[in-house]
Amino acid sequence: MVLAQPHVGTRDHHRDRDRHVPQLRREAEILIGVMRATIFTTRRLPMKYAVLAVAALIAAPAVAHPDHDEEAHNxxxxxxxxxxxxxxxxxxxxxxxxxxxxxxxxxxxxxxxxxxxxxxxxxxxxxxxxxxxxxxxxxxxxxxxxxxxxx
Structure with a gap:
C-alpha cells in the first residue's frame, strides 16, 4: 500500500496561485485587523510612530513568505x-x-x-x-x- 506524500519542493506553476490564496487571505485579514488597531491607537501616539507601524505592517507579509525556488534547489x-x-x-x-x-x-x-x-x-x-x-x-x-x- 502506498501512502500519498506531501507535495514538497517542486514547482507546479498552475497550482501555485490556488494553493496560496487561503494563506494570503488570512494574512490580509490579520493585516487589516492590526491596521485598524493601529489607527485606533494613533489617536494617542505621535504621527511618526503611526506611520512607522503601518509601514512595518505592510512590509511584514513580503518578508514572512519564503521563496519557493530556494526550496526546490535545496x-x-x-x-x-x-x-x-x-x-x-x-x-x-x-x-x-x-x-x-x-x-x-x-x-x-x-x-x-x-x-x-x-x-x-x-x-x-x-x-x-x-x-x-x-x-x-x-x-x-x-x-x-x-x-x-x-x-
Whole structure:
C-alpha cells in the first residue's frame, strides 16, 4: 500500500496561485485587523510612530513568505526524483512496486544546450523490458520526463 506524500519542493506553476490564496487571505485579514488597531491607537501616539507601524505592517507579509525556488534547489536531485516517482505511483501511472525502487545512480548531461540531471531507478520486481526508470530533471529542479525502459 502506498501512502500519498506531501507535495514538497517542486514547482507546479498552475497550482501555485490556488494553493496560496487561503494563506494570503488570512494574512490580509490579520493585516487589516492590526491596521485598524493601529489607527485606533494613533489617536494617542505621535504621527511618526503611526506611520512607522503601518509601514512595518505592510512590509511584514513580503518578508514572512519564503521563496519557493530556494526550496526546490535545496533538495538533492535523487529526493526530488523519488517524490516524482511516488506521485506517479499515487496517480496510477506506475505500478505500486516502483515506490520501493532503488536509486541506481545520478548523472549529468547536456541536451540541446540545456543541462539536465538523470536519476536512474531500478525495480527488480518489474519485467526486464520495464525494469529501469530514468527521471530527467532540468536545472530548475522540474521533472522533464520519466520513462521506464530496458536500459
Amino acid at each position: 533538495q538533492a536531485p535523487a529526493d526530488v526524483a523519488r517524490q516524482h516517482v511516488v506521485r506517479m505511483v499515487t496517480q496510477s501511472k506506475l505500478a505500486p512496486s516502483w515506490s520501493k525502487a532503488k536509486v541506481q545512480g545520478t548523472t549529468e548531461r547536456t541536451t540541446n544546450g540545456a543541462r539536465q540531471t538523470v536519476v536512474t531507478f531500478t525495480n527488480p520486481s518489474e519485467p526486464a523490458a520495464r525494469r529501469t526508470l530514468h527521471v530527467v530533471m532540468g536545472v530548475d529542479g522540474k521533472v522533464v520526463s520519466a520513462e521506464p525502459s530496458a536500459r
